[in-house]
Amino acid sequence: MDSTRQFAVRMQPRTARLLSLFAALAIGLGHGLELAVPDIPRTSGQLLAVLRLAGLGGAILLFLSVWGQQAMAKDAMIDERQQRERDRAFAAAHRWMVAAAILAFFYTDLSRKLGLPLPADSGAAADLINVYVLFSLALPGVVLAWRTPADLDDDA
Amino acid sequence: MNANEPLGLHNRLALFRAEAGLSRKDLAEQVGVNPQTIGFLERGQYGPSLELGLKLARVFGVPVETLFSLEPFVPLARQLGARVGE
Numbered sequence: 001m002d003s004t005r006q007f008a009v010r011m012q013p014r015t016a017r018l019l020s021l022f023a024a025l026a027i028g029l030g031h032g033l034e035l036a037v038p039d040i041p042r043t044s045g046q047l048l049a050v051l052r053l054a055g056l057g058g059a060i061l062l063f064l065s066v067w068g069q070q071a072m073a074k075d076a077m078i079d080e081r082q083q084r085e086r087d088r089a090f091a092a093a094h095r096w097m098v099a100a101a102i103l104a105f106f107y108t109d110l111s112r113k114l115g116l117p118l119p120a121d122s123g124a125a126a127d128l129i130n131v132y133v134l135f136s137l138a139l140p141g142v143v144l145a146w147r148t149p150a151d152l153d154d155d156a
Numbered sequence: 157m158n159a160n161e162p163l164g165l166h167n168r169l170a171l172f173r174a175e176a177g178l179s180r181k182d183l184a185e186q187v188g189v190n191p192q193t194i195g196f197l198e199r200g201q202y203g204p205s206l207e208l209g210l211k212l213a214r215v216f217g218v219p220v221e222t223l224f225s226l227e228p229f230v231p232l233a234r235q236l237g238a239r240v241g242e
Binding site for chain 1: 208
């Protein structure tokens with residue numbers, strides 16, 4: 001029943017929540033500051049790149065964790081309660097990603113009219129799309145971790 | 157509905173499990189669920205499917221309505237007190 005855990009990084013709900021906050025902040029700050037400050041000094045730019053990579057590493061770790069694996073598990077690998085939570089997590093993650101896509105659409109539309117910062121080149125834009133895809137892969141697991149009570153150790 | 161919200165379904169699962177001397181893991185293995193799911197059931201945070209409810213009732217050898225109810229169960233101490241008074 002719990003075979004997903006054999007192939008996944010074990011992680012307490014609290015750890016997964018903290019890691020998801022770190023990943024979101026690191027990725028958001030790393031890309032946001034680079035967009036907002038185009039003439040950023042070289043050293044600061046390198047620090048932001050490290051921050052972005054750390055955030056992406058966190059998102060990948062979440063995807064590989066028990067939470068990410070439970071979010072991707074087939075019906076036969078989890079019980080009926082976990083299936084229901086998985087389906088709800090996917091629905092919630094879908095809503096978040098749709099909201100992010102709509103916000104991005106309005107932002108790019110408005111930025112042309114208001115002169116707001118946009119990615120400098122197609123490479124930077126592709127980076128943002130990669131971040132969107134990678135974070136959306138980890139998001140159902142993140143939702144599961146946030147919805148699970150932190151004190152489950154006594155249940156076994 | 158959030159998994160942590162209480163349901164309108166009440167159960168005596170913890171009572172029956174304690175009386176049978178089963179751990180959550182033991183009971184979970186007998187009905188084919190994760191041990192955490194037994195915890196969710198006992199705390200009233202999850203309403204089982206009909207199939208799982210019947211499997212749980214079968215483990216304890218009781219009708220499913222002895223284990224689950226839409227109305228709150230009368231506390232055991234009050235039931236025993238009423239019997240003593242009869």
